[in-house]
Amino acid sequence: MNAKSEAQWRDPKRYLWSLGLLVPLFPVLGALVYVQTGQIWGWWLTPLIVYLIIPALDFLIGTDHSNPPESAVANLEADNYYKYIVYAYIPLQYAGTLITVWFACTELGPLGIIAGLFSCAYVNGIGINTGHELGHKRDAFSQFLAKLALAPVAYGHFYVEHNFGHHRRVATPEDPASSKMGESFWRFLPRTVIGSLRSACEIEAQRLERKGLGFWHWRNDVLQAWAMTLLFFGACTIVLGWMALVFLVVQAVLGASLLEVINYVEHYGLLRQKDANGRYERCLPKHSWNSNHIVTNLVLYQLQRHSDHHAHPSRAFQALRHFDDSPQLPSGYASMMMLAYFPPLWFKVMNPRVVAHHRGDFNKANVHPAKIAKLKSYFETFSKTASA
Template sequence: MSTETSRISWRDGRRYLWPSAIMVPMLPFLSYGIVSQTGVEGWWWLTPGLVFVLIPLVDMVGGDDVGNPPEDAAKTLQSDRYYRWLTYLYLPLQLGGLVLGSWQWQQGDLGWVGLLGVLVSIGTVNGIAINAAHELGHKRESLERWLSKIALAPTAYGHFYVEHNRGHHTRVATPEDAASSRLGESFWRFWPRTVWGSLKSAWHLESSRFALRKRNRWSWRNDVLNAWAMTLALFVVLTVAFGPGLIPFLIAQAVLGFSFLEVVNYLEHYGLCRQRVGESGRYERVDEQHSWNSNRLVTNMFLYQLQRHSDHHANPIRRYQILRTFDTSPQLPAGYATMIVVALFPPLWRRIMDPRVIAHYGGDLDQANLHQPARAQLLARYGPRPGGALAAEAP
């Protein structure tokens, strides 16, 4: 079949499923409508219920999508602005939901069930918005990069724009990366390390950029500062509009939102490690074996195909609609929506994931990205590899 014939004959069978991604920021509006009509505040829990309960259940029966678009159709798909607009549309819905949630928090006359539902719903929407920011922030177009910062503003995580692109993608799957979790490290230990480490990394990277150019880092051109300025401006406007009682809500939903991002970071590279090669001792190039993947169809539709993470790291500017899956990538036992919930319970997570990391490295713990405080426990449970470095240190 010729290249031209392939382009004409191949069609994206999921084309009209991709708008699923913008269903999530629409849910708070749906909750508000139902609560207004019924008076049942529990409907404010619709968003977390769909994301953390319904989607995992549907994922179980929705099956996997292991197909890849043909490479000769990739250029056409890449330039199709339909897919681009689906990321753009998330932002006005996200910001509109934040305004709605702020109004309900201050003036909705809600009880604690409704107030907590509003908080968790808006935090969830803004957390998933970081995925839209992730997609936009990797692109070369200036508009998309600025939209990325706007999407990050509600969670006060604008420094992610710098750290993720120039820090995480450089150091991924190494002990030096704050956003790569280690074998034996629980999410609750990972969280403070990655939150603080990512912030420090972003400031260092941006400061170094200005130092290299012999310019003052205290500038509006500093991508950390201008991103944080967006958050400050947004929070000030909302506080003026709805009152100072809104401040706890804004802070809490931001923490929930960026924690949503960090639990995804946690599961994306858990225990995986790039090896040092050659006389220079440099890390090997990032490939499809350095990220956990999932081909679960439903979650991929809701997350702009974030689960095809190996191809994303190998080709960061490749748009979500043409990301590929590889047989050689380590696979999660379920979609991200399910694994996020599992990650919150360390004993369950380790029971499921630790054996998979060990198997990925053929039983050689030396090759994994190890959480050093868990070293003895891992040795006791899985045993050292005969002749390996861990074997030499084992009692």
């Protein structure tokens, strides 16, 4: 690309990024369908889209490996349009959540409530990604909105742990959010939930201690985020009764699990190496699984370009790049998270890719301790087959 064409470059996906705003509107559509027809199928649209339509579109539309020219990045990141798209998700998220909670507590039967739970959970689970994008911004308003986006899933501690824990320890055995080769999602889930919660509290306690403050001080970011959850859940409970609290807690568990299955996918089996002083190398694009599948990237603010995100955390979503040396997932997140729910299928698809990425070197993989002997043999078999 020459200098003239770089100067004239325009983001070809500029208006497509707003497609992600359709997601929180699906519960609203579910309510409209129910009001007009008395049918609950509208609330099944969100899980249907997440688990079927988006993977199908990823397959049909394919990938995009193109990157914005570096000369255009400054203007691209300064364009407030992209910021407002992310901001707009939050009021729509709350509207969809409140509408669904109201119908679940006042109108719906058991099957309708189940449909509403999944619809609400996926809106708020994807809302965690909104909180993720805003949590990386440096202005106070974006950071406040990040906590607000996390409140409906009671996962406000993610704001602290992700930015100051996960990004520092990513692709190491010490990181609770980096999955190990041979570790199933169902084994990873309790480890990451408990480990991330503990890590967030420790990080925030240390930050406050440096300021001469105690953990229970009002400036505690974890407590601030949890307070938002308590206010939201409490207000809904006061208005709609205990049924609202039960509904919100269950959808929060489902929504948080959506985040954690994505965490499971993003760094499976990848390991940063230590230098002569015992310090981990800096995070590089090769330490995160990447995907360029267009549709899921549009819905998730290009979260799938995770290799660039971890190598350059302050880079805005619209400017994230593809790197040829980053390990590539065979499909988008929407497909991969379904695969992760079935460990034998996951291992069959991903273990060979981990071995190939590490060129058969077992010492370069982040391996679950209980599977060391089995996977070491697996690496050796791969190496012998490759050299034959």
